């Protein structure tokens with residue numbers, strides 16, 4: 417009986433601590449609205465990129481549904497969400513495109529606009545941007 421009681425205590429401890437741990441770990445992902453929120457942000461972001469005269473031509477032959485899905489999974493992973501990005505690495509994905517820093521900055525600006533429109537707090541936006549910024553070395557020619 418005592419043993420059973422201990423077992424029940426242990427089970428309730430495990431059950432009550434598990435959701436807690438998950439919440440603490442994916443707080444940043446949740447600040448972006450989880451998968452539905454990120455999907456909405458990426459849709460709006462890519463729609464903005466596709467009409468942005470500074471960079472839209474790069475995407476003329478792109479597979480847009482694939483690009484969006486890869487961006488959602490990449491951002492989800494960067495934000496500590498339950499995803500693993502399995503797309504091409506950034507150097508490989510952008511090789512030979514001739515992306516320069518002006519293009520990189522234009523795209524970053526479009527992402528910030530989409531995050532603004534989705535109501536993502538400025539500090540949370542910066543968290544994602546800070547994780548994307550170092551990728552410029554792999555993506556831009558110079």
Ligand code: HEM
Nearest residue numbers: 471474475478479486487503504509515519520523548551
């Ligand atoms: C931090 C900045 C960027 C990130 C995180 C990013 C991320 C990605 C990802 C995840 C993919 C898909 C890879 C795959 O399909 O396996 C991709 C592809 C692509 N990216 Fe970027 N990218 C960035 C900047 C840029 C810039 C500045 C441009 C051009 C202005 C650009 C143009 C493209 C194009 C054209 C594709 C290929 C789409 C296709 O062929 O279907 N990216 N990018």
